[in-house]
Amino acid sequence: MWRQYLEPIHVAVILFPLLAIAMAVPLFAYHYHRYGAISRWQVFVNYSFYFYLLCAYFLIILPLPSRASVAALTTPTHNFHPLLVYYTFKATGFSLHNAATWIPTLHTAGFQQPFFNVMLTIPFGFYLHYYFKRGFFTTIILSFCLSLFFEVTQLTGLYGLYVRPYRLFDVDDLLLNTTGGFIGWLGAPLFSWLLPSKERIETANAKRAHQVGLLRRFTAFVIDMLFVGTFTGIFMIGGLAFDHDPNMWLLLVLGLLLFVFIPQGLFKGTTIGLRAVYLQVKATNWRTASWLQVIIRNLVIYIPLILIGLGLQHIFNIHGQLTSFGLIGTFTVLMILIFMVDIVLAALMPTYPLLFERLSHTTTISSFVTDEQPTAPVRKQSTPSSLKKNYTTRSERHQSR
Secondary structure, eight states: OTHHHHHHHHHHHHHHHHHHHHHHHHHHHHHHHHHSOOOHHHHHHHHHHHHHHHHHHHHHHOSOOOHHHHHTOOSOOEEOOTTHHHHHHHTTTOOTTOGGGHHHHHTSHHHHHHHHHHHHHHHHHHHHHHTSOOOHHHHHHHHHHHHHHHHHHHHTHHHHTSSSOSSOEEHHHHHHHHHHHHHHHHHHHHHHTTSOOHHHHHHHHHHTTTOOOHHHHHHHHHHHHHHHHHHHHHHHHHHHHTTOOOOHHHHHHHHHIIIIIHHHHHTTSOOHHHHHTTEEEEETTSSBOOHHHHHHHHHHHHHHHHHHHHHHHHHBOTTSOBOOOHHHHHHHHHHHHHHHHHHHHHHHOTTOOOHHHHHHTEEEEEOOOOTTOOSOOOOOOSOHHHHHTTOOOSOGGGTTO
């Protein structure tokens, strides 16, 4: 019986990397937007919480039976009688005064099922107390809601995938899961003192809120590309629906103009992605970047990326097989290497200005305002040294230009 609890966790371990990738940008964007920075411990705690929820969900739905076997079931679908679990446990023959009954009881379903239902939500209560700072009554309510979600999932036959439930909706599970959340919340202080507090993490983040790292910039880039890609995809699908064959690359260029070039020129060096993580493009003399600087900066970024895409499309067919290489392939590989070297140098040297920043004489600054700095950064001062107190950039070596 123990194996049935290990197999869902094994599946969760296999699928979690995909979930981690999908959650990366929303997670990073949220933390950069709220705190101005993100710590490794925050990433670990958040991902461990997501992994726990994935394991818990798989534990209540896996293994998935065949539809035919579920249709042939005649077992009960629900139990609305509370405390039936007590009588089931009592039937195991356990006696506190008879040590000979202790070990055999551990191997009975009457013990294992209620035990694992309590254990299922203990981590949930711990996270609510330690990281999310939720109180007692909130933890009880949220633990009950999580348990109710699990039970409804079972009662609906995995949301209608099966003609009937293949697991029992049990009111006792609601009580046991809620109890587990309470135990986790109650026991959190016994262990959380060993871990860094959320307040300590946020204080450390506030000190680094004005640092502009590659991860923060990449998060903004991905957010902008999501909007550009959505715009391109909508018009591609719309064109195909009306028997047209729209040019994907032309739509991509139009999307870049609408979501990157024009916003940076009109809104003082910001885009949707840059605003999400509190970044802003400035000239290296700390003034607002001119339209010419914005155009040069983005042309240096996106023309090579588009050419790399066209080059890869030329040398590989639709099945990913190499069809030709030649001069186009050599040029494509060369551009990829230049990008990689530029990024590696920026990762190794925090003050290293990226190629598009050097050619456009622009830099990227943090516009995040901490509690210690309640007012917006002054942007109209004439002396770069006064503005430098409010911003930290990757292109400080160009301040003298």
